[in-house]
Amino acid sequence: MYKILLVDDEKEIRYGLKNYFPWNQLGFEVIEECENGKEALKYLRDHSxxxxxxxxxxxxxxxxxxxKQIQQMKQSIQVIFLSGYKDFYYAKEAIKCGVLDYIVKPGKFEEIQAVFTSLKEKMDTTVKEHDILIDSQSGQKNYTENIIHTIKTYTQKNYADITLEDLASILKMSPNYISTYFKEKTGYNFSTYLTEVRMKKAATLLTDYHYKTYEISSLVGYNNPKNFTRMFKKYHGMTPREYRNRNTLEVADLNEQ
Structure with missing residues (x-):
C-alpha cells in the first residue's frame, strides 16, 4: 500500500476523504491527516x-x-492539490512546485479514482525501474542507467522551467557534459526529449477545457504562444486548436455509439 498524508483545514473534508473513499482498492491508505502545511511538514520530518x-x-x-517545501526536501513524494479554486494562477503555481495533479472540490469519485489509478501505475513503474537498477550488474552499465533515469525523472517532473544547470547541480556534472552524455547514451538530444515531454503534457492539458491555449503554452514552458503552436504542430502534425477540436469530435462520436 502506498501511504497518503491528507492535509486540509476542513475537518469534515478530511473525515469524508479518509473514511468514505475506498483507498485500499486502489492500493493506497491514508496514514495521517493534518490541518495545515506547517503541521504536515512537521509530520514529514519524522515519517515517510x-x-x-x-x-x-x-x-x-x-x-x-x-x-515548495516538499520539493526542496528532494524526496520522491508525489503532491496532488485538492481545492475549490479553479483559478489559472493556482494551476500554474502547482506545476512550478512539481505538483502531479489538481482535483477540483468537491472531488468527484470518478475523478479521484482516475487520478490515483494513474498515479499508482506511475509509482509501480518507478519501483520496478528502481529494482532493475539495483539488481543490474555493477559498474558502468548501472551507472549509466542511473544517470539517464535521474535526468528523465527530473525532466518529467520539472519540464515547465527545467534547465541543464538544474541537472548539473543535481548530478555534479557540467551542463555541456550532461548534454553530450545524454545524446551519446540515448541517441537523441536532451532538448528533443524535453520537447517530447512538454508536447505530451500539452496534449493532455488540451483535453481539459478549463485551459485556454495560451495558458497551456505557459504551463509547459513556452512564454511565446506562437512558438508553442509551431512546436506543437511540428510534433503532433496539427495545431493545438485542431487537436482540441479533433478530441471533441472523437468524444462526441463515442457518446453517440
Whole structure:
C-alpha cells in the first residue's frame, strides 16, 4: 500500500476523504491527516509517505508553500492539490512546485479514482525501474542507467522551467557534459526529449477545457504562444486548436455509439 498524508483545514473534508473513499482498492491508505502545511511538514520530518493530498488555501501555511517545501526536501513524494479554486494562477503555481495533479472540490469519485489509478501505475513503474537498477550488474552499465533515469525523472517532473544547470547541480556534472552524455547514451538530444515531454503534457492539458491555449503554452514552458503552436504542430502534425477540436469530435462520436 502506498501511504497518503491528507492535509486540509476542513475537518469534515478530511473525515469524508479518509473514511468514505475506498483507498485500499486502489492500493493506497491514508496514514495521517493534518490541518495545515506547517503541521504536515512537521509530520514529514519524522515519517515517510508516498503521496501528499493537500488543499491549497489553508491558515498558517497554504498548499503552495507546502509543495515548495516538499520539493526542496528532494524526496520522491508525489503532491496532488485538492481545492475549490479553479483559478489559472493556482494551476500554474502547482506545476512550478512539481505538483502531479489538481482535483477540483468537491472531488468527484470518478475523478479521484482516475487520478490515483494513474498515479499508482506511475509509482509501480518507478519501483520496478528502481529494482532493475539495483539488481543490474555493477559498474558502468548501472551507472549509466542511473544517470539517464535521474535526468528523465527530473525532466518529467520539472519540464515547465527545467534547465541543464538544474541537472548539473543535481548530478555534479557540467551542463555541456550532461548534454553530450545524454545524446551519446540515448541517441537523441536532451532538448528533443524535453520537447517530447512538454508536447505530451500539452496534449493532455488540451483535453481539459478549463485551459485556454495560451495558458497551456505557459504551463509547459513556452512564454511565446506562437512558438508553442509551431512546436506543437511540428510534433503532433496539427495545431493545438485542431487537436482540441479533433478530441471533441472523437468524444462526441463515442457518446453517440
Amino acid at each position: 509517505v508516498d503521496v501528499v493530498l493537500t488543499d491549497i488555501r489553508m491558515p498558517v501555511m497554504d498548499g503552495i508553500e507546502l509543495a
